[in-house]
Amino acid sequence: xxxxxxxxxxxxxxVTSEIGPPKGTRVDHVLEExxxxxxxxxAVNVTDLQSAVMRVGxxxxxxxxxxxxVEPVLQVTCRDRNRIxxxxxxLSADVMGVENxxxxxxxxxxxGDHQEARPVFDLDSVQLLKAVEILNGGHDLAGHELEGAPxxxxxxxxxxxxxxxxxxxxxxxxxxxxxxxxxxTQAVYDTEKFKAFMDRVSGWxxxxxxxxxxxxxxxxxxFMNKNVAGVFVPDNLIEEIKKTPKADRxxxxxxxxxxxxxxxxxxxxxxxxxxxxxxxxxxxxxxQAELQ
Amino acid sequence: xxxxxxKPMKDILATLKPGEKVFVxxxxxxxxxxHSGGPEETERMVExxxxxxxxxxGSACSPDGASLCKLSLAKEMVEEHRAEVDAAxxxxxxxxxxxxxxxxxxxxxxxxxxxxxxxxxxxxxxxxLINEYCSLCGECIAETTGGLCPLTxxxxxxxxxxxxxxxxxxxxxxxxxxxxxxxxxxxxxALGRLENLEAYAEPKxxxxxxxxxxxxxxxxxxxxxxxxxxxxVSQED
Numbered sequence: 001x002x003x004x005x006x007x008x009x010x011x012x013x014x015v016t017s018e019i020g021p022p023k024g025t026r027v028d029h030v031l032e033e034x035x036x037x038x039x040x041x042x043a044v045n046v047t048d049l050q051s052a053v054m055r056v057g058x059x060x061x062x063x064x065x066x067x068x069x070v071e072p073v074l075q076v077t078c079r080d081r082n083r084i085x086x087x088x089x090x091l092s093a094d095v096m097g098v099e100n101x102x103x104x105x106x107x108x109x110x111x112g113d114h115q116e117a118r119p120v121f122d123l124d125s126v127q128l129l130k131a132v133e134i135l136n137g138g139h140d141l142a143g144h145e146l147e148g149a150p151x152x153x154x155x156x157x158x159x160x161x162x163x164x165x166x167x168x169x170x171x172x173x174x175x176x177x178x179x180x181x182x183x184x185t186q187a188v189y190d191t192e193k194f195k196a197f198m199d200r201v202s203g204w205x206x207x208x209x210x211x212x213x214x215x216x217x218x219x220x221x222x223f224m225n226k227n228v229a230g231v232f233v234p235d236n237l238i239e240e241i242k243k244t245p246k247a248d249r250x251x252x253x254x255x256x257x258x259x260x261x262x263x264x265x266x267x268x269x270x271x272x273x274x275x276x277x278x279x280x281x282x283x284x285x286x287x288q289a290e291l292q
Numbered sequence: 293x294x295x296x297x298x299k300p301m302k303d304i305l306a307t308l309k310p311g312e313k314v315f316v317x318x319x320x321x322x323x324x325x326x327h328s329g330g331p332e333e334t335e336r337m338v339e340x341x342x343x344x345x346x347x348x349x350g351s352a353c354s355p356d357g358a359s360l361c362k363l364s365l366a367k368e369m370v371e372e373h374r375a376e377v378d379a380a381x382x383x384x385x386x387x388x389x390x391x392x393x394x395x396x397x398x399x400x401x402x403x404x405x406x407x408x409x410x411x412x413x414x415x416x417x418x419x420x421l422i423n424e425y426c427s428l429c430g431e432c433i434a435e436t437t438g439g440l441c442p443l444t445x446x447x448x449x450x451x452x453x454x455x456x457x458x459x460x461x462x463x464x465x466x467x468x469x470x471x472x473x474x475x476x477x478x479x480x481x482a483l484g485r486l487e488n489l490e491a492y493a494e495p496k497x498x499x500x501x502x503x504x505x506x507x508x509x510x511x512x513x514x515x516x517x518x519x520x521x522x523x524x525v526s527q528e529d
Contacts, residue, residue, distance in 0.1 A: 158456075162456070174492060
């Protein structure tokens, strides 16, 4: 059983981190940084061509992480592959011992660097979750029996600050019905809103890991507000970072993250960190937030 | 209605060889609504081509409200202009791809230059605005979404939407556009049918949308052929 699965099922309040593969074949640095988190986090997500930017694939990086003793979470989006290829990827993941899978829709092509590419979206994230469930049960989406079924632990994403909230909740429930066993959220900055969100969903008894994106600079926060789907950094936090001298920014980012974690901890079942290449800050956050 | 926009003049001219004699066809239905190939635009195209010293043998536009894409009509137009058509080396068509191909058939495989880009199937909301509401997918599901097609109004074509990128009711791919799923949600809420969104929507049968397709029609019965097979619907009940 995956370490992440065990921790979530036993109320262990796991922490996960995240890496994004590079655009090119020099993967060692990214893997090195992730491997330093081996004993500090339950698992590390690997994004699937995030922001629709062409890069090394998620599965390959997941396999390399496993070789280094780090448990991976394979992120799979619906943007670039049809149902045949997606099911194949899920089987391949299982064959290579990758157990945790996060099923997402995927950022639109126009946000990326190959804007003339054809968007696929043969399946959406709910249908992809269903595909995992069906494969786990020994069949494929077309009803054929498998020669060996995978045993994947499927998760999904939810956005606590989505408006209208009812629509987000309708979809979240559909994801649970389709087989989502855990959720990682989009970045949380407003504890009150997060609490209100968790009040609505806790009755469904599916673990939710609050997501946190490290705030590296005011420019980056504003960029995310404008360009990154599902993320909104409030002005007071942008001010707080702005006032911090550049030399102290990593410390400040850790401090803010730890503060938010302490505030949201009573309402969720884990934390998902998105360090955006500031992986070395992660141990500091874990310590300050008293998560070990 | 098939929305069209003319190709830029320089692109049209680039397709014509020196000395090539051209006959221009227009369409009094959709292309007229789009001002890309109605009677006025057809006449104007003749003038514009002649100004560029292109030898235009003549022109014809289907009557107001009549579509060029009906082969029997296109053949009549060819007959009415037989001499000019015979004198032409090629045909410039100011109409949608359907109209364009009808001229290929009506001229028995003549050399046809598309004068327009066909952009989408649309609703003429106002004389100056045409919006896309249907993607011609072959299997309408708008029943469940209050009449708003998610394949057309959602940039990702999600059937179990929305995605996490929808912000302030706007689409991640174009922040000037409303999120299709928020529109669907608001519509179903107003209709008192929000429960429609609770049911899992199965993956689409793309065999009904992918090519190749055709339709046999009769007064009481029709058969749609696609890679998904053939299905016949009768109005006899």
